[in-house]
Amino acid sequence: MKAIRAMLLVLAAATAVPLLAATEVAGVKFEDRMKAGAGELVLNGAGLRVKVFFKVYAMGLYLSEKKPDAAQVLALKGPKRAHIVLLRDVSAQDFAEALMSGLKNNTGEAQFAQIRDRAEQFRAAMLEAKEVTEGTVVDLDYLPESGTRLTVRGQPMGKDIAGEDFYQALLRIWLGARPAQDDLKDALLGKPAG
Numbered sequence: 595m596k597a598i599r600a601m602l603l604v605l606a607a608a609t610a611v612p613l614l615a616a617t618e619v620a621g622v623k624f625e626d627r628m629k630a631g632a633g634e635l636v637l638n639g640a641g642l643r644v645k646v647f648f649k650v651y652a653m654g655l656y657l658s659e660k661k662p663d664a665a666q667v668l669a670l671k672g673p674k675r676a677h678i679v680l681l682r683d684v685s686a687q688d689f690a691e692a693l694m695s696g697l698k699n700n701t702g703e704a705q706f707a708q709i710r711d712r713a714e715q716f717r718a719a720m721l722e723a724k725e726v727t728e729g730t731v732v733d734l735d736y737l738p739e740s741g742t743r744l745t746v747r748g749q750p751m752g753k754d755i756a757g758e759d760f761y762q763a764l765l766r767i768w769l770g771a772r773p774a775q776d777d778l779k780d781a782l783l784g785k786p787a788g
Contacts, residue, residue, distance in 0.1 A: 619640045619641060624637055624640045624654035625637070628656050628675060630674070630675045630737065631673050631737040633737075635658060637656055638784055639782040639784035640781060641777065642781070643775055649682065651680050652679045654675075654676075655676055655768075656675040658671075663783065664769040668769065671738070673735065673736055674735070675736075676765065678731070678732040679730070680727065680731075682728050683727045684725075689732075692774075696767030696774050697766075697767060699770070700770030709763055713763075716742070718752060719751040719753075722751045730747055732746050733745040741758075741761070742760055742761045768782055
């Protein structure tokens with residue numbers, strides 16, 4: 595009887611370890627939990643952005659609770675984080691333009707008109723980074739008390755941008771109807787590859 599209990603304890607411990615392990619994408623580890631502002635967030639999913647044949651960045655989406663659907667993610671209240679780790683050198687200009695293009699692709703004309711000034715504020719903040727080299731960490735946080743915060747290499751860029759609608763527009767770059775990459779969208783929603 596003691597041997598069976600000991601075996602069950604070993605089995606329970608072995609199956610618990612993967613629940614605590616970090617997720618790895620292209621050599622980048624994404625912890626299961628992170629803090630953003632005062633909020634404790636969980637990893638919803640992580641994936642790889644590839645352009646042509648080049649790995650551009652690994653990205654993890656952190657939410658207050660896991661959500662398997664883009665509409666649920668966008669509707670979820672509270673803090674959020676898009677955690678991006680660059681896998682190649684990119685100019686801040688190119689990175690900002692790619693994000694602006696993604697914003698426009700996934701935001702209707704009238705809706706974009708409402709966020710245009712804030713999008714330009716975001717673009718200007720991104721340009722403050724000058725260059726985002728391989729290994730650079732870019733965090734796009736939504737903090738309910740202040741709005742969208744862009745952080746590059748641990749340093750805030752520009753001022754926080756007001757409005758949850760702006761952060762939702764940013765998330766649609768990856769989760770919208772015309773996402774940057776379909777399999778990255780699936781990965782951020784925690785869907786298995788294939």
